[in-house]
Amino acid sequence: MSATALIAGAGALPRLLIAAAPEMLVCQLEGFEALPGAEVLRFRIERLVPFFDALAERGIDRVCLAGAMQRPRLEPEFFDARTAALVPRLLGAMQAGDDATLRAVIGLFEEFDFEVIGADAICPDLVPGAGVLCGTLSAEDQRDAARAAEIVAALGAVDVGQGAVVARGLCLGVEALPGTDAMLDFVAQHRALAPAPTTGVFYKAPKPGQDRRIDLPALGPQTIAKAAAAGLAGIAFEAGGVLLLDRDATLRAAEAAGLFLWGRSR
Known part of the structure; x- marks a missing residue:
């Protein structure tokens, strides 16, 4: 049976999805305001690969990215070696625009064997x-x-x-x-x-x-x-x-x- 993690940004959408599927694991970048009533797994872009490992350890095989997200400021001292190897790819995508950045993020999740789903897969009426x-x-x-x-x-x-x-x-x-x-x-x-x-x-x-x-x-x-x-x-x-x-x-x-x-x- 699939287990889903919600990568939650700002706005109303993450709350609607949590209400529709409260069993999801909620994850947020450090610095985001905590969602009320939800236990949140925090992560940093600079430690993206350890975050993927943490998801896999919890049995997560699907992820949904929902809500507004601003491009985070990257702090080099926090990078682990495996995530650092991804930096040129991420920076190149960011310089190419929002669509390229989103495609790169989706590609990374998929390379680590996570299925990326849309919000409509959780709540079709949206x-x-x-x-x-x-x-x-x-x-x-x-x-x-x-x-x-x-x-x-x-x-x-x-x-x-x-x-x-x-x-x-x-x-x-x-x-x-x-x-x-x-x-x-x-x-x-x-x-x-x-x-x-x-x-x-x-x-x-x-x-x-x-x-x-x-x-x-x-x-x-x-x-x-x-x-x-x-x-x-x-x-x-x-x-x-x-x-x-x-x-x-x-x-x-x-x-x-x-x-x-x-x-x-x-």
């Missing part, structure tokens, strides 16, 4: 399929979503971001390093540039070629609040490619704000 979840959208909204999907595909191809806002064909904002909230705040602050009030679509999707077991884009109640404050008509996302956090609360918030939520087929 990833909605195609269809309108709430609200109604116009033909113009559909056109804006299609235009935003083109922009997101272009951004993702150069490893920049996973979201864009389009209103009546005009791009009002794109997601970059500061993230979704910063982009929606920017749109709200520059709403006067939009062609009309209460129009526009925020679209979210994974990057082209992204390994979907890790770093899927996510939507939640806070995204709804930010989109409403930005005066948008609704949110579209790639069906099967986005995590919907706290589904009931997110749908209630969207309905209360008069926003649509649409899982768009590619």
Whole structure:
């Protein structure tokens, strides 16, 4: 029988997964705020191979990486010899961008015989399929979503971001390093540039070629609040490619704000 370890970052997703599968071993990088109610195995990147050994000793054969993680500052004095041998590979991946870094991390786990699974393998309901979840959208909204999907595909191809806002064909904002909230705040602050009030679509999707077991884009109640404050008509996302956090609360918030939520087929 498989035993799973959750490599937990920040945000709501790790807590949702722990609630769905409380038997998982929870692991966190040193320095992260402890998850309430969970016994946590701490580790350092500089001692990654001993961490793999510790997982194997506990009978772990599957790992799920979930939650926001910042690139840690590496401290050379903490490296063990086996992990030090991996440093050139890790640094090369980090310099190539986030996608390359994530692929390298997945590759390392797999080389040590761990199966890497996505959050949807633990909680399938987190990833909605195609269809309108709430609200109604116009033909113009559909056109804006299609235009935003083109922009997101272009951004993702150069490893920049996973979201864009389009209103009546005009791009009002794109997601970059500061993230979704910063982009929606920017749109709200520059709403006067939009062609009309209460129009526009925020679209979210994974990057082209992204390994979907890790770093899927996510939507939640806070995204709804930010989109409403930005005066948008609704949110579209790639069906099967986005995590919907706290589904009931997110749908209630969207309905209360008069926003649509649409899982768009590619």
